Amino acid sequence: MLKKLENIGTYTLTGLEQTGRTFNLLLLVLWELARPPYRFYTIVRQIYFIGARSLSLIVISGVTIGMVLGLQFYSILERFGSVNLLGAGVALSVIRELGPVMTALMVVGRAGSAITAELGIMRITEQVDALECMAISPNKYLVAPKVIAGLISVPLLTAVFDSVALFGGYFVGVVMFGVAEGSYMNGMIDAVEWEDVRLGLVKSVIFGVLITLICCAKGFYMHLTKAGSQGAEGVSFVTTDAVVLSSIAVLFSDFLIGAIFS
Amino acid sequence: MQKLNIELLTGIFVMIGIAAFTYIAVSIGGVRFTEQPGYTLTARFTSISGMQAGAIVEAAGVRVGTVSDIEFDPDSYEAIVSLRINQGVPVQEDAIAAIRTQGIIGEKFIKIIPGGFEELLTDGMEIYETESAVNLEELVSKYMFSDKG
Numbered sequence: 128m129l130k131k132l133e134n135i136g137t138y139t140l141t142g143l144e145q146t147g148r149t150f151n152l153l154l155l156v157l158w159e160l161a162r163p164p165y166r167f168y169t170i171v172r173q174i175y176f177i178g179a180r181s182l183s184l185i186v187i188s189g190v191t192i193g194m195v196l197g198l199q200f201y202s203i204l205e206r207f208g209s210v211n212l213l214g215a216g217v218a219l220s221v222i223r224e225l226g227p228v229m230t231a232l233m234v235v236g237r238a239g240s241a242i243t244a245e246l247g248i249m250r251i252t253e254q255v256d257a258l259e260c261m262a263i264s265p266n267k268y269l270v271a272p273k274v275i276a277g278l279i280s281v282p283l284l285t286a287v288f289d290s291v292a293l294f295g296g297y298f299v300g301v302v303m304f305g306v307a308e309g310s311y312m313n314g315m316i317d318a319v320e321w322e323d324v325r326l327g328l329v330k331s332v333i334f335g336v337l338i339t340l341i342c343c344a345k346g347f348y349m350h351l352t353k354a355g356s357q358g359a360e361g362v363s364f365v366t367t368d369a370v371v372l373s374s375i376a377v378l379f380s381d382f383l384i385g386a387i388f389s
Numbered sequence: 390m391q392k393l394n395i396e397l398l399t400g401i402f403v404m405i406g407i408a409a410f411t412y413i414a415v416s417i418g419g420v421r422f423t424e425q426p427g428y429t430l431t432a433r434f435t436s437i438s439g440m441q442a443g444a445i446v447e448a449a450g451v452r453v454g455t456v457s458d459i460e461f462d463p464d465s466y467e468a469i470v471s472l473r474i475n476q477g478v479p480v481q482e483d484a485i486a487a488i489r490t491q492g493i494i495g496e497k498f499i500k501i502i503p504g505g506f507e508e509l510l511t512d513g514m515e516i517y518e519t520e521s522a523v524n525l526e527e528l529v530s531k532y533m534f535s536d537k538g
Binding site: 178321 | 396414
């Protein structure tokens with residue numbers, strides 16, 4: 128009985144400790160960014176890895192989501208005889224919700240897991256310590272470029288996802304089901320306001336920082352957790368953890384941002 | 390060569406992203422960096438019943454402006470609505486501003502019904518002839534609870 132209580136206590140404490148470390152890392156990154164030397168090339172390389180190489184995945188998933196939305200909204204709206212709302216429905220749900228969330232989840236799966244694995248392996252093979260020995264701040268050299276690249280890449284990927292998904296909805300609605308082109312496009316333009324675009328932008332910026340930060344912290348502070356002593360198995364453990372945690376963080380903060388900003 | 394490649398691809402990615410965002414914001418979201426040329430008129434209504442700033446102003450079914458501001462006048466207990474009318478759309482002195490609803494439960498908008506006078510309203514003037522919102526629930530309750538003898 129006492130043992131169980133103790134377990135609950137341990138879980139709570141480790142949870143708090145990890146959350147604290149993650150946000151501490153954010154402060155460290157901001158502090159490191161303000162100090163010279165500025166390394167732009169490392170950021171470019173990370174934008175290439177997180178952003179440019181995710182582009183094909185984002186385009187494919189965007190078209191698919193747009194087409195699925197077009198299909199589903201069409202069959203629902205047809206029952207009420209208001210097919211002319213198809214454009215508005217697809218555009219609003221993509222720009223406000225699905226675009227930022229789906230993009231963030233895709234980036235978590237593609238780039239987030241790789242970030243955690245990379246940093247975790249660098250930590251257990253003592254490459255991070257080697258950097259410190261050479262007086263190179265690992266926060267600045269390893270973590271900061273990834274967080275900044277997330278901040279820049281995820282909003283851009285979201286914008287690509289949104290426009291491609293609108294095209295997917297257009298394809299299903301107008302080309303396949305023969306909804307009037309004017310009512311699809313104008314319904315979309317009338318329904319979407321700057322507030323909706325801004326909400327999507329705010330979400331994608333926050334998601335971009337959040338997922339890269341969680342994934343970096345998981346790998347970077349691997350030696351402070353139980354997994355640190357387990358070698359390669361530990362890396363797989365923290366990678367799984369990072370993906371699960373950042374996905375949950377994305378979904379939960381999506382709700383929070385939606386509740387605050389609307 | 391490898392270095393150049395990464396930079397080139399990153400540059401292309403960033404340009405595609407910015408282009409997509411501009412498309413979403415400007416074409417779909419309707420962001421204007423310069424205000425559309427036009428003039429502002431005011432109108433007083435006894436009830437606007439749920440109309441929001443940003444609502445559409447129509448004349449003959451065509452969008453000719455937007456509602457830019459809604460204020461409450463505590464003295465007369467009326468709503469003062471500012472209408473931003475596009476350049477080149479004439480509004481006569483005796484024109485009527487009426488609040489209408491799209492469909493039965495749709496959004497509220499303001500319909501401009503042209504008048505016969507030759508004098509046109511200019512920036513800052515007031516449309517005197519107004520028709521307030523028709524409240525469907527009030528009409529229904531009036532009908533339901535009226536004494537039908």
